[in-house]
Amino acid sequence: xxxxxxxxxxxxxxxxxxxxxxxxxxxxxxxxxxxxxxxxxxxxxxxxxxxxxxxxxxxxxxxxxxxxxxxxxxxxxxxxxxxxxxxxxxxxxxxxxxxxxxxxxxxxxxxxxxxxxxxxxxxxxxxxxxxxxxxxxxxxxxxxxxxxxxxxxxxxxxxxxxxxxxxxxxxxxxxxxxxxxxxxxxxxxxxxxxxxxxxxxxxxxxxxxxxxxxxxxxxxxxxxxxxxxxxxxxxxxxxxxxxxxxxxxxxxxxxxxxxxxxxxxxxxxxxxxxxxxxxxxxxxxxxxxxxxxxxxxxxxxxxxxxxxxxxxxxxxxxxxxxxxxxxxxxxxxxxxxxxxxxxxxxxxxxxxxxxxxxxxxxxxxxxxxxxxxxxxxxxx
Numbered sequence: 001x002x003x004x005x006x007x008x009x010x011x012x013x014x015x016x017x018x019x020x021x022x023x024x025x026x027x028x029x030x031x032x033x034x035x036x037x038x039x040x041x042x043x044x045x046x047x048x049x050x051x052x053x054x055x056x057x058x059x060x061x062x063x064x065x066x067x068x069x070x071x072x073x074x075x076x077x078x079x080x081x082x083x084x085x086x087x088x089x090x091x092x093x094x095x096x097x098x099x100x101x102x103x104x105x106x107x108x109x110x111x112x113x114x115x116x117x118x119x120x121x122x123x124x125x126x127x128x129x130x131x132x133x134x135x136x137x138x139x140x141x142x143x144x145x146x147x148x149x150x151x152x153x154x155x156x157x158x159x160x161x162x163x164x165x166x167x168x169x170x171x172x173x174x175x176x177x178x179x180x181x182x183x184x185x186x187x188x189x190x191x192x193x194x195x196x197x198x199x200x201x202x203x204x205x206x207x208x209x210x211x212x213x214x215x216x217x218x219x220x221x222x223x224x225x226x227x228x229x230x231x232x233x234x235x236x237x238x239x240x241x242x243x244x245x246x247x248x249x250x251x252x253x254x255x256x257x258x259x260x261x262x263x264x265x266x267x268x269x270x271x272x273x274x275x276x277x278x279x280x281x282x283x284x285x286x287x288x289x290x291x292x293x294x295x296x297x298x299x300x301x302x303x304x305x306x307x308x309x310x311x312x313x314x315x316x317x318x319x320x321x322x323x324x325x326x327x328x329x330x331x332x333x334x335x336x337x338x339x340x341x342x343x344x345x346x347x348x349x350x351x352x353x354x355x356x357x358x359x360x361x362x363x364x365x366x367x368x369x370x371x372x373x374x375x376x377x378x379x380x
Contacts, residue, residue, distance in 0.1 A: 017066055018131070019057065019074035019094070020123035022116050023047070023081050031120040032060035033128075040124050042117060050088060057094075075127045077101045078141045086143050097130065099123075102306065103139035148272040151244060154233060155263050159310065161226050168219040172212055179204060187223075189216050233263065244271040247366055254365070255376045256325030261318045265359070268311045270366055278360040286312040287356040303352060312355075319355035330373035331357055 020040075022029040025047060032041040041060055045052040061070055074089055075097040089096040104126065106112075129137045169185045176183055180199030183192050193212060196204055204212070236245055237252070237259065244266050251262035269275075269284050282288040286307030292299050305312070323332050331354060339350025361372040371377065 015066075016071040016073055017057070017061055017064065018124055018127050019060075019072055020120055020127055021074065021076040021085075022120045022123070023076055023079060023085075024116075025080070028053075029116050029120055030056055031124045032056075032064070033124050034064045034066070036125070036128055038064075040121055042120060054092070071095065073127065073131050075099055075123060075130075077104070077123075083143050083149065087146075097127070098141040098143055100139040100141055105137075142273065144272050151271070152267050154229060155260070155267060156310075158226065158229050158233075161222050161229070165219060165222045165226065168215050168222065172215050172219070175208060175212060175215075176204075179208070185216070185219060187220070189219075233259065247271060250366060251362065253377050254326075254362075254371075255378050256322045257318065257362075261314050264311055264314045265362065268308050269359075270363060275363060275367075278363070281360050281363050282356050283307055284311070285315050285356070285359050287315065287352065287359070303356075315355040315359050316351060319351050319358055322354070322358055326372075326375050329375045331361065331375075333374070 016034070018033050018035075020031040022031070028045050028047050028049075030043045030045065030053070032043075033039075041063055043056050045056060057072060058068070061068060072094045073096075074094050076085065076099065078098050078100060083098065086096050086098050104122075126137050172185050172189075173183070176196070181196050181204065183189065183196060186192075190213060193204060193209060193216075198204060203209075236242075237248055247266045247270060248259075248262045251257050251265060252259065269281075273280075273284060275281055275284070279288070283304070284307045286303060286305045286309065288304045288306070290301040290304050292301050322329070323335060326332055334357070335350055335354045339347050339353075342350065358372075364370050365372060
């Protein structure tokens with residue numbers, strides 16, 4: 001900052017405008033400044049009103065005596081608004097950062113003042129520190145392209161639909177159990193319900209039957225959607241030449257890796273992340289250790305769980321399957337030697353460690369073609 005702008009009777013150095021956005025569902029709060037020591041200019045606009053946002057930026061430049069072509073640096077916290085705002089700001093020539101909310105430092109007092117105005121001022125101060133080179137002040141989010149973000153819709157919709165199917169199935173079985181009837185929810189459920197008898201041999205009451213049939217209709221509709229999406233995914237795996245799909249097919253060559261896990265690993269992590277080392281792999285999956293060492297006290301607090309929750313859940317599930325389908329692999333032998341003879345808790349701790357080693361091995365397999373030591377490939 002080597003030029004001088006005069007503002008409100010005193011001088012301040014600054015060549016660029018700093019903008020922080022505090023987003024909510026109905027209103028956006030904007031904070032502007034040109035450097036440390038300046039009282040931020042705060043404004044409120046309707047959520048999503050990009051025209052008002054442009055006007056406020058132009059007025060802020062006039063207010064701080066900046067030229068219309070002066071660069072703007074902005075930030076906002078990752079959340080419900082996703083990445084469209086980042087793409088819009090970038091298109092407008094603004095250098096924007098999407099900030100991981102959990103990485104923002106906070107006051108450790110038991111009671112502290114928290115308002116949008118205070119949060120906005122803090123974001124502005126941290127933005128200036130970050131832009132001046134203090135990169136550790138927070139963690140920024142890597143923004144996917146539109147195509148990369150779109151590829152995640154299929155398996156995420158499948159996950160949502162399967163959860164909804166489970167809810168309907170549990171509700172049906174719970175209502176039946178309350179009458180002493182136990183039936184599985186299958187495509188033949190309607191016929192089985194008509195033949196079912198309660199604890200005293202009487203048929204299910206008509207009001208309850210109607211409710212159960214309506215629940216079953218919703219279950220059947222969701223089941224059809226799940227099958228259609230799974231068929232679409234199978235067709236993509238079979239025919240697509242997209243680099244991400246090629247990576248999915250490569251993972252599927254390993255015994256113990258199925259369609260669900262291969263798809264999630266690639267679309268959520270491996271397909272678009274620029275991973276440099278194994279530590280980043282562990283962090284992206286939320287499987288990085290969090291040691292605590294202060295003075296004479298030292299202990300392990302467990303994994304961070306700061307990564308992708310869907311990928312982490314799948315990694316731990318696949319780790320259990322790896323023990324079964326890859327019994328002679330180096331990873332399985334390591335687990336059996338270290339944790340195999342322990343109690344239930346020790347084995348569960350060990351499976352998390354195995355999951356971390358496994359995803360690192362899968363990353364190396366995708367990037368270098370090196371098959372995990374001792375692992376078996378599926379028959380052609």
